[in-house]
Amino acid sequence: MQLSEQELVRREKLVKLRELGIDPYPANLYPVTYYSKQIKDRYAEGKEVVIAGRLMSRRIQGKASFAELQDAEGRIQVYFNRDEICTGEDKTKYNEVYKKLLDIGDIIGIKGALFKTQVGEITVMVKDFDVLTKALRPLPLPKTDKDGNVYDEFNDPELRYRQRYADLIVNPRVKDTFVKRTKITNVIRDFYNAMGFLEVETPILQPIPGGAAARPFITHHNTLDMPLYLRIANELYLKRLIVGGFDGVYEFSKDFRNEGMDRTHNPEFTVMEMYAAYKDYNWMMDVTERLLEKIALELHGTTKVQFGEHLIDYKAPYQRIGILDAIKEHTGYDLYQKSEDEIREICKKLELEVDETMGIGKMIDEIFGEKCEPHYVQPTFIIDYPVEMSPLTKKHRSKEGLTERFELMVNGKELANAYSELNDPIDQRERFEEQLKLSEKGDDEAMFIDQDFLRALEYGMPPTSGIGIGIDRLTMFMTNNESIQEVLFFPQMKPEQKTPSVALNDEEKAVLAVIQKEEKIDLNTLKSQSGLSNKKWDKTIKHLTKNNLAKVNKTEKGLFVELVD
RNA sequence: UGAGGUAUAACUCAGCUGGUAGAGUACUGUGCUUUUAACACGGGAGUCUUGGGUUCGAUUCCCAAUGCCUCAACCA
CATH class of the missing domain: 1.10.10.10 (Winged helix-like DNA-binding domain superfamily/Winged helix DNA-binding domain)
Structure with a gap:
């Protein structure tokens, strides 16, 4: 292994620390009493504190020095004074240990007392300190001036994603994104729990990948000697639970789809799916807009959230518009009750690429995606999708050929997808058979027939409404991040190149x-x-x-x- | 999958018409007891992504590969 000069220097310091009888990786707990934020919030002159964290900057001035310590809550300035730390004749702890053997990035513990500097900054006067972990690798080190300008920011996406740990240490904004992500899921949990719903877990390894149209990952179970699929959705399992008598269930589901990766798609991603018995899609829209409004308020204290160049207002209620009305509005064509061939003609006039494998559902999806979707920047419910593109959705109570389904569009992207769930087992069987025909036509994303799910429906599932909310996308929208990699701790990356061998050729x-x-x-x-x-x-x-x-x-x-x- | 862009010190980046590479930060030495992008004066640090080719000579030009980024394509 080739070490850089700085890494060698740090390893030498490690040896010297040990020679001085200092364990650079001590085992005992460190009795931390305060976080940096608490110190700032509840300042009292002379208060004694014990803190721990990472040394992030140093300004050494001979016999005294200012430094910044970063803990989970932020940074606090600390003041090392030689004669405060070394009260006797032996000044080794300051001159050698602090000045020579510590580095930026090292984790130390500090016992000290609070004071304010001449400039008025809250600071910890160090009385004693302990090395808790020596860092052998130098951190990338951005600096921020007093106007908030960041210099030498650690901003290479490849390095940041591959070394997220370093990214989190030096880029506070990154940490904030992930704190918000957890806050979002917590708000959702509280919201549904308050409604009496039950959080559940259902299989990730599924014999039939159902509930969505997507290419699955496949694996193999050795004992059963059978293929298993990583789930692409958990919808059919949650509905089985509704059959079983739970009236409200939800799950934060890690789903897997073996498809392309880009700045809005990762092979594994998180969807929150929720199902409520005796409800319909109108109820679901009311609940969902309230939920999003609450999330925005909890995160930002306002319903208005910036995303890129747009200010999105999550204040309920949201506009509701039929998908065919939306298409009529943006293309001028009324597709209601048009035949497959007529729609294919319209697609050609609109200069959209269509082929013979595409059914009505796919073509309408294509038209909407190309011509309408980008227009819906503010939260909008697109409702009443044609039956051909919604094989798990109940037929519309009054509009022939449509279903009771909505998608919530925000920033021109789908954020949620929900229905009045199809609970007629005979209808469901026919819809699956339609899917089978599509699949025979060449649609490689058409759904499989899940016989066990049909058996469950035959026992009777109450009228139910269900929804899936893309948690990664929601987090992107709520934290103003344009790429999914920014809201996943460890986004999928191609493997790092192996270092070339030193063997002779x-x-x-x-x-x-x-x-x-x-x-x-x-x-x-x-x-x-x-x-x-x-x-x-x-x-x-x-x-x-x-x-x-x-x-x-x-x-x-x-x-x-x-x-x- | 296609089209562009990019790869140089630990980090952020310069590097002209081919002649073994520079800056700031970081590191290191000296000084400095309330600083804050600390400061002052010194120092050293590089497989110029990888593999080929042209050339007396390639970080630079040519070919190819690889990673990352952007835009398309794909994507419930």
Whole structure:
């Protein structure tokens, strides 16, 4: 392993700490009494505190020094004064341990008392400190001036995602995003729990990947010797629970889809699905807009949230518009009760790419996605989807050919998808069979038939409304992040390249063999014998000399290559 | 999958028409007891992403590969 100069220096300091009898990785607990934020919020002159955290900056001025300690809550300034720390004759702890052997990034514990500096900053006067963990690798270190400008920000996305731990240490905004993410899920839990709903867990490994249209990941169970799929949705399992007599269930479901990755898609992502018995999609819209309003308020104290260039207002209620009305409004075409061929014609007029495998559902989806979706920036419920694109949704109570379904659009993207759930087992079987036909036509995302789910429906599922909310997307919207990688701690990445081996390649071995035979050989002779190009020769001989296998001697007679003794 | 962009010190980035690379921060040495992007004066630190090619000579030009980014495509 090749260590940089700074890493070597830190390893030397580690040795010196041990020589001074200081364990750089002590086992005992450290009796922390305060966080940095509490100190600032509840300041009292002279109050004694014990704090711990990471050393993030130092301003050394001879016998005294200011530094910043970062803990889970933020940063606090600490003041190291030689004579406060070393009250006797021996000044080693300040001069050596603090000044020479500590580095930025080290984790230390401090016992001290509060005071305010001449400039008025709340500061901890260090009375004693302990090394809690020596950091061997230097941190990327952004600096912020008093106007809030950040210099040398750690901003290479590749490094930030691969080394999220470092990202979290040096970029406070990143940490804040993830705190908000958890706050969002907590608000949702509180909201549904207050309604008496039950949080549940259902299988991630499923024999039939159902509840959505997507390509699944497949794995294999050895004992049962059968394929299993990572779930693409949990919908059908939650409905089984409604059949079983739970009136309200929800689950934060990690779902997996074997599809493309970009700044809004990750192979694993989180959807919150909720099902409530004896409700319909109108009720679900009322509840959902209240929920989103509450989330915005809890996070930001206002219903208005900035996302990119848009200020989104989550204040309920939201506009509700039929998908066919939306299409009519933005394209001028009325698709209601049009045949598959008529719609295909319209798609061609709209210059959309369609092919014979696409049914009515897919084509309408295409038109809406291309022509309408981007217009819905403020929260809008798009409702009443055609039956062909909604195989799990109850038929509309009054509009022929439509279903009781809505999608919530925000920032031109789908944030939630919900229905009055189809609970007629015969209708459901027919819809699955329709899907089977689509699949035979070549639609590789059409749904499988889940016989056990149909059996459950035959026992009778009460009228139910269900919803799925994309938690990653919701977090993006609520934290003003345009990429899903920013709201996932560890987004999926291609594997890091392996470091090249130091073993000799064939050319190097061949050249070395010649040298071994001749013991000492003229450089130019060797070069022409090797038959290598200039560049290749250069690389080869440098590699050999660098690894101390051969050396080049310059004499009056010319350059000679010989073995290293 | 396609089209662009990019890869140089631990971090952020310069580097002209080919001649072994610089700055700020960080590190290191000296000084400095209320500073705050601390300061002052020194110092050292690099497989110029990888592999080929052209050339006397390539970080630079050419070819290819790889990672990352952007935009398309795909995506309930």
